[in-house]
Amino acid sequence: MSILQKINAQLDSMAPADRQIGQFIIDNPDQMLRLSSAALAVETGRSQSSVVKFSQKLGYAGYMELKLAVSEAKAQEWTAPAGMIHGTIEIGDSYLVILQKLIGSKQLSMQQTVAVNNEKDIGIALEILRKARRIHMAGVGASSLVARDFAYKLMKLGRNVLHDSDSHVQMANASTLGPDDVLFALSYSGDSIETLRIAELASQRGATVIAVTGLKDNPLSRVANIRLYTFADEERVRSSSITARDAQLTLTDLLFILLIQGQSDAHEYIHNSEVAVSVLKAEHP
Amino acid sequence: MSILQKINAQLDSMAPADRQIGQFIIDNPDQMLRLSSAALAVETGRSQSSVVKFSQKLGYAGYMELKLAVSEAKAQEWTAPAGMIHGTIEIGDSYLVILQKLIGSKQLSMQQTVAVNNEKDIGIALEILRKARRIHMAGVGASSLVARDFAYKLMKLGRNVLHDSDSHVQMANASTLGPDDVLFALSYSGDSIETLRIAELASQRGATVIAVTGLKDNPLSRVANIRLYTFADEERVRSSSITARDAQLTLTDLLFILLIQGQSDAHEYIHNSEVAVSVLKAEHP
DNA sequence: CAGGCATAGAATAATATATTCCTAAATCAA
DNA sequence: TTGATTTAGGAATATATTATTCTATGCCTG
Structure with missing residues (x-):
């Protein structure tokens, strides 16, 4: 299970600050990778220490380790494609989304x-x-x-x-x-x-x-x-x-x-x- | 082309210090991810600043960015499997290697x-x-x-x-x-x-x-x-x-x-x- | 309502990273 | 050959980032 999915799963049982930070990471993993812990704190309106604690609560030594985990998850996402990880191919889907879902499920199988x-x-x-x-x-x-x-x-x-x-x-x-x-x-x-x-x-x-x-x-x-x-x-x-x-x-x-x-x-x-x-x-x- | 391949390709045209650092990263990408720039310097017997400069010469803003790139490359390796990235399936290959090469080439196609x-x-x-x-x-x-x-x-x-x-x-x-x-x-x-x-x-x-x-x-x-x-x-x-x-x-x-x-x-x-x-x-x- | 507990930010300490500066070696030009 | 110039690369330092500690606040429980 990728770290993004893990965060998503735990989101509901998190304290407000953690939930906010987690949500941001799920929504903007790419951006998060380029942010320092302090910058991420600013983006989410929380404190830098909360960001570090968030990382530690997830089992990582610190923010940097979390970043590496997210980067890894992102890299594997093209394998099992972006965003709506569990979506069926729907009527309104764009060409690119269909492509990703198709390739993704083929690869998964x-x-x-x-x-x-x-x-x-x-x-x-x-x-x-x-x-x-x-x-x-x-x-x-x-x-x-x-x-x-x-x-x-x-x-x-x-x-x-x-x-x-x-x-x-x-x-x-x-x-x-x-x-x-x-x-x-x-x-x-x-x-x-x-x-x-x-x-x-x-x-x-x-x-x-x-x-x-x-x-x-x-x-x-x-x-x-x-x-x-x-x-x-x-x-x-x-x-x-x-x-x-x-x-x-x-x-x-x-x-x-x-x-x-x-x-x-x-x-x-x-x-x-x-x-x-x-x-x-x-x-x- | 993954960063590891890129380093490998440029290795010969690098100065001794850079070559040494590059070689270490190619040989131990997992370990490198857990090392700070200073720690990597110790491992390779070079200076911390050389490590940073090495990262910059490759086009990254700094050591941290290089780490993210390596992490990404590592993550994608299961997709396009480990090590001998351009190898044909050979007689001596282990079960796992065959698996990786087969899945890898299927996915690539x-x-x-x-x-x-x-x-x-x-x-x-x-x-x-x-x-x-x-x-x-x-x-x-x-x-x-x-x-x-x-x-x-x-x-x-x-x-x-x-x-x-x-x-x-x-x-x-x-x-x-x-x-x-x-x-x-x-x-x-x-x-x-x-x-x-x-x-x-x-x-x-x-x-x-x-x-x-x-x-x-x-x-x-x-x-x-x-x-x-x-x-x-x-x-x-x-x-x-x-x-x-x-x-x-x-x-x-x-x-x-x-x-x-x-x-x-x-x-x-x-x-x-x-x-x-x-x-x-x-x-x- | 006091005590314990969890949350979360401020402050600070500890680390890590990036830049600057310096020296020695290598290269080059005359 | 020799002096100028460049380059590599490390030491020192400045800057940035991360981690920890400390503290205030609110909330629940007995």
Whole structure:
């Protein structure tokens, strides 16, 4: 939690002088960075000592430390954008605000997604993907596109991957899975009926099931042997699965990169696939 | 460019005292933030005044300003990760380093992509998409997935969109386009032969062509009426089109959000599509 | 209503920063 | 080579900033 948010949260339980100082900092963090404690006191109509005490009450050694904390918070704000930190994208929003909210929530989803999966689980999933005789990707709707993207990438590494956007075909394929095979199932809600049934079938047939779902408890991850999670910032970009898709892509990209790391001939494979595709490029660019 | 990089770049052309101070700051930025000018002088074996002068030579009013700049740079480092700022993901990299490099380059691509397209061009593209009788999406390989993702989204808004992953089908469809129609063509390189031919055909038939390509000059954007650009940080995540795809998605997501903003019944459409899909969800989650 | 307690400003002490000044070394010109 | 001139860089100092202590005031509680 950034210092600005922290101040904001505590604002109500503060004494008048502190509240006034805190409010000013929240409203004008940039200006505050250029003010000395005395100057800030003048701006807020309070005393210089109150400013210092304010800083100390927040747990900092003094005003200077507070300034550093604010500067840091400001710098991270472009990452998780300015002002209305928890705003949904609204009808009246300006172009710039929409931009910031969109980028901000995309970034948040990405960061949280890598944060909620610990290295150990990722490592286990990698090991399973490495050893798999055959990998089957399951996912419908938006998740189908992520499944396909991941499938393409694994194919580039020479892995034996199967994916079809038609869930009936997926189901038929799942019926051929065996103990050495892996089902990689994607569903943000974790309760898409087709994906769930496919996972159940794969599980019955002894295949290892890796489920990539949202954080809350869901049927799909209950079926799975390995559970990986995605975090989507639905708060800000409501009514579209943009961030859920970004989170899934972040996770599959990470797995892909890590697979490359562990496969010594990976770059060779990728190079070959690029050369092959380049035949289909225009000759004079 | 961050202040740490700037110092690093100028290091060679600095006088001994300044070089020593600069080196210390580059090596221990965290520590530096907690040191006073005098304390830093002791650490580096130089005088306090040299520290202040060092700050001023870099263009800051004084030591305090330099500290703020360093703090900011440090804070942004998690965004564009630590240390080897221009490193590709290497074989020996640790899990954390890979994570940082991956997230960092994803974020960079997103930020740069919104930065390279000015509001005016985006606005024109939106207007064209709004007025289009029919929108045809073209794109092969990884771009095909982005095209499909964007197509799904526009369908949710009730727009008349066409996409098929098979380039022959795309070409056949393009042959039916007319002056009121729009071809939305995606290709990072801008020289995928199929996409290019489809765009040429669409253009001949009088359709408006919107091209989404990388920044460098390319055949596809030359054919187009409207040129939008994507920025991919291929530097760090080499040998895969991860960031190029992220950039394309960022751009199409932005267009989608902006279309929603300008269409009063958009949320209704989306709501209806969600209700419709929810029939396919498991009943007891 | 007295005593304790919290608030907050004034005054002051302590620190930190910026400037000035000075010296020694380096560079340059004749 | 030598004297003039510049430059680097530290010591000293002036200034500014920050932190602490002290005190007045109001407020609550017993």
